[in-house]
Amino acid sequence: MPCLPTRGVDDRGADLAAHPGGSLVWRVVLQLEHVTVTPDDVGSFAPGGWPTPRPIVTTLKPVPVFDAELLLPPSLRPWVMDEAGRMPCPPDFVAVAAVVALSSVIGARCAIKPKAKDNWLVVPNLWGGIVGSPSSKKTPATSAALRAMDRLTAAARKDHEAAMADFEAVEMVHEARRDAIHGRVKSAAKGGGKGETEASLESITKELQAHNRGAPAPPILRRYKTNDTTVEKLGELLRDNPAGLLVVRDELVGLIETWDREGREGDRAFFLEAWNGNQGFDTDRIGRGNVHIKNVCVSILGGIQPDRLIRYLEAATRGYANDGMLQRFQLLVYPDPPEWEWRDRTPDAAAARAAMEVFERLANLDPVEVGAAPADDLNKFPYFRFSPAAQEVFIEWSMDLHRERLQGEVDPIVHEHLSKYNKLFPALALIFHLVSGGGAEVDEESARRAAAWCEYLEAHARRCYGLVKDDGRRAAQSLAERLKRGDLQDGFTARDVRRNQWRDLTKDEAIQAALDWLEDEHWVRGEEADAGPRGGRPTRRYRINPAVLLKSKG
Helix, strand or coil: CCCCCCCCCCCCCCCCEECCCCCEECCCCCECCCCECCCCCCCCCCHHHCCCCCCCCCCCCCCCCCCHHHHCCCCCHHHHHHHHHHCCCCHHHHHHHHHHHHHHHHHHHCEEECCCCCCCCECCCCEEEEECCCCCCHHHHHHHHCHHHHHHHHHHHHHHHHHHHHHHHHHHHHHHHHHHHHHHHHHHHCCCCHHHHHHHHHHHHHHHHHHHHCCCCCCCCCCCEECCCCHHHHHHHHHHCCCCEEEEEEEHHHHHHHCCCCCCHHHHHHHHHHHHCCEEEEEEECCCEEEEEEEECEEEEEEECHHHHHHHHHHHHCCCCCCCCHHHCCEEECCCCCCCCCCCCCCCHHHHHHHHHHHHHHHCCCCCCCCCECCCCCCCCCEEEECHHHHHHHHHHHHHHHHHHHHHCCCHHHHHHHHCHHHHHHHHHHHHHHHCCCCCEECHHHHHHHHHHHHHHHHHHHHHHHHHCCCCHHHHHHHHHHHHHCCCCCCECHHHHHHHCECCECCHHHHHHHHHHHHHCCCEEEEECCCCCCCCCCCEEEEECHHHHHHHCC
């Protein structure tokens, strides 16, 4: 919901409208998904000579409207906009989910060398998160974007069932022959002369060893994604699927928090490594033995509610939980919600088919066939490079990032986030290049599209990190809501607030900032109480605006 326009007597965000009884009512606008919390009407009058309480408005940093023409290849554009338009939900949600899904389908089957001569190699797996309230259709948007991957999963299971049937028949024959050889071993062991028996046993033993080496291997189910798995099981899945997997979670912060549980300290390090997408990994466990993962490559996608993101950001910005984990979610978007309207129209079947064809083609991609240089002793993966024109785009973008944006950035966590765009640009460029059909060199159009995404995503990152840069607004909004509920009595103290340990109101600095804010907006009025017969520091008590008290009493 966009912020309400300012009207009437106040330029601080009050929304004045005619009340059925003839008086004016006002509405407090708070955005926590926009950050807009809308307390009910309190009343424009204020008995006892109090000024009218004014709204407490938290504004989000601006983000650009999603430009499908600029950001999406033609083969994906109609499908993304159709899916988002029919819900309706922000097209950003569907687009980000689709791009992350495509990055996981490509995974570590190929890479890009962003420099013309250097061996720096980037695997195009990406992490993405969509930020919104529980009603913003994060889950339906993700489901729509992953529908093509669900079809790939269903096809892979069907192929695996057919392969298993063939395997079981071959395995039965193999076991029957092995049993026959075992029988001959027993017969030879019971044979005549000692020399003849030993010769026979040696010959049959070699035959048995050769037979065992030719044992049929069970077919491996190709996996594209998982929703809930332990790191140990994920390692086994990656061992069998070295190109990588997509981890999908409805609540991303819940996933990240599981990595902090006692006994799971290694999980966090595993995922930090999996973001790179280009390294092997060995685990050794009692009971499981050694699991060798040729390549650890994981993409992650999920939703985040603003309040849970804020709690995580507060920990990260204070440093004690900042290990660069959140900054790896480079496709992190928090768009403005669209204006809701009733929509009921037939899905665009042609657009859906075109998108499905893209997923199927990339799922069966042979990078060398579409122009990649083959893997060799020095290069772990088949790889692409930029065309000369695309290389110039990347050089220009890199110079702007490092000389202008990073050098001028004063917020440490934003600086860390932007510094990881060194992977984001080439990964996006390679994805769009392959979506458009491939070729020996990543073209200029794909590079410019990647640059546009980086600029678009930077604005969203600043909005997300800006949630914790509110100078006391959120604490004031939380305290205002408590006053409206009647949770504090007239004449309360800061100590009364701290004793309750309400969210955003647990520390003295936050409580005092909230009280100062509410006093400026005429919700409360601070008064110094007498020090008492024993002297000491006077207590500051806060009187509540009668208009707020009337509302809290119904």
